[in-house]
């Protein structure tokens with residue numbers, strides 16, 4: 325390996341395996357995310373991208389392999405465990421509850437209770453606080469112009485729902501934000517805002533994993549590109565040294581890159 | 593920080609672009625208890641007009657304090673059990689064992705409170721009615737826990753699980769307590785506490801009615817004001833999204849059945865008071881009646897949507913129909929017919945409301 329930097333990965337996975345019955349989702353998959361970088365994960369449909377990030381975010385439990393956050397070995401049993409380590413995720417399926425309103429969705433699973441006896445004994449939710457902070461962070465992110473924070477999510481368009489999911493991750497992510505095809509349902513303007521948001525997150529010092537099929541977007545924001553193929557990591561390259569055609573060729577197996585020509589160390 | 597939503601051209605367009613029908617749809621979507629409320633109001637108006645203007649049957653007695661007292665008392669058993677049913681249905685489940693567990697619990701309470709040596713249940717020798725009631729409630733809660741355990745642990749559909757426990761608790765009632773009805777006069781005073789009544793403006797209220805109303809207020813708060821309540825809605829709406837959002841879906845589901853069991857236990861005590869006895873044959877239709885009240889009340893059988901207030905109104909609709917039609921001199925069959933039509937209309941309306949878009 326061409327070790328040029330000594331930074332330790334913030335998220336690391338070694339030899340992850342995950343099968344769904346006879347279907348192999350991950351096959352001895354390696355993974356590293358370094359602090360403060362945007363790592364794109366690309367690959368064909370079914371290459372195991374979603375499976376990989378679901379393991380990293382606690383939504384799936386790998387059959388075998390090791391995972392580390394900041395060098396500390398972790399075994400997430402639920403997304404809650406990952407969240408408590410500062411890992412926030414926007415899933416491909418968005419994971420919002422349509423009947424609940426925007427603010428309730430932002431705080432779903434981490435509701436804030438009122439102070440004092442009302443909260444402690446009567447478990448009363450501080451809806452006012454949650455609505456105010458939701459409005460504020462949605463406004464700051466600029467990804468969504470909402471009329472009403474108490475509007476139920478099912479009355480939002482697909483793009484607006486996606487924006488809510490992205491806003492949730494961006495609001496609560498303290499170390500790592502994982503985005504699984506966050507711009508899939510978005511128009512040109514909204515996509516541009518999400519890409520800008522990703523850069524802002526990086527500038528704030530957060531590390532971002534971005535899954536996308538959109539090569540121009542990937543080449544726009546990514547520091548490094550992790551190419552997933554048949555459940556394993558085929559290569560890690562940079563947008564500077566490789567073309568989009570190269571990356572597609574790696575995805576399909578037409579091109580293999582020897583390890584010494586890959587970018588397995590941080591570029592930032 | 594500005595909280596008021598600015599009115600943009602796009603928003604105004606959205607508002608004006610809605611047809612009146614869409615506006616109704618959006619309103620019902622936001623306030624699911626409105627349609628049952630309208631139905632209830634219409635029923636009361638129709639019965640009044642028929643009674644006072646057209647002098648049909650004995651309907652002019654509809655607003656007599658005695659009739660109102662009776663109607664209120666008639667709501668307590670269905671109304672209390674329908675709270676349990678609502679919470680379960682909000683998670684996209686259903687509880688067919690509500691009646692069977694209630695009967696089991698009330699037979700247990702009565703037997704523990706009354707019998708000395710004549711029964712299989714002898715250890716308390718009829719000494720302590722308070723303990724008898726508490727044990728009955730505990731047993732109902734445990735029965736709910738059994739439902740929850742089977743649903744969560746083995747991933748069985750609630751319909752199947754509660755169909756099974758319906759039979760099991762019906763059988764256990766007969767096996768353990770025989771088919772023996774215990775009359776109120778055999779029981780200690782405390783067992784009939786829920787039937788203690790008092791008058792306000794000539795209308796008779798019972799303790800049981802107050803307890804039911806208190807339960808509605810408490811559970812309405814829990815469902816809308818606490819994280820657990822939010823999670824009940826979320827799990828019923830989309831369990832996968834809930835799990836990904838960090839909610840322990842299994843724990844929420846399990847707790848829902850436990851809570852339902854607890855409410856059923858209280859309903860058992862109320863039923864002893866209301867019927868003045870403990871009988872294995874009390875309220876044979878109660879399962880379907882609670883489901884009917886919930887559905888007419890605007891709660892969706894598909895989960896995640898509905899309000900407890902709707903269920904209370906749904907219960908009132910059933911009782912008002914019952915009294916209205918019988919005061920009009922019509923056969924019970926018409927009441928059954930009317931309920932059947934209401935259920936189908938309610939589910940159809942629910943399907944329509946669910947299609948609402950921004």
Ligand SMILES: Nc1ncnc2c1ncn2[C@@H]1O[C@H](COP(=O)(O)OP(=O)(O)OP(=O)(O)O)[C@@H](O)[C@H]1O
Nearest residue numbers: 344347348349367368369370371372373374375376
């Ligand atoms: N819950 C599951 N049950 C069964 N098979 C699954 C499940 N989840 C994923 N798979 C299978 O695992 C493989 C990898 O799926 P995964 O969703 O990770 O692909 P992906 O790279 O995210 O694809 P896409 O670009 O289409 O989102 C596929 O063959 C898929 O069918």
Ligand SMILES: [Mg+2]
Nearest residue numbers: 373374375416
């Ligand atoms: Mg995927």
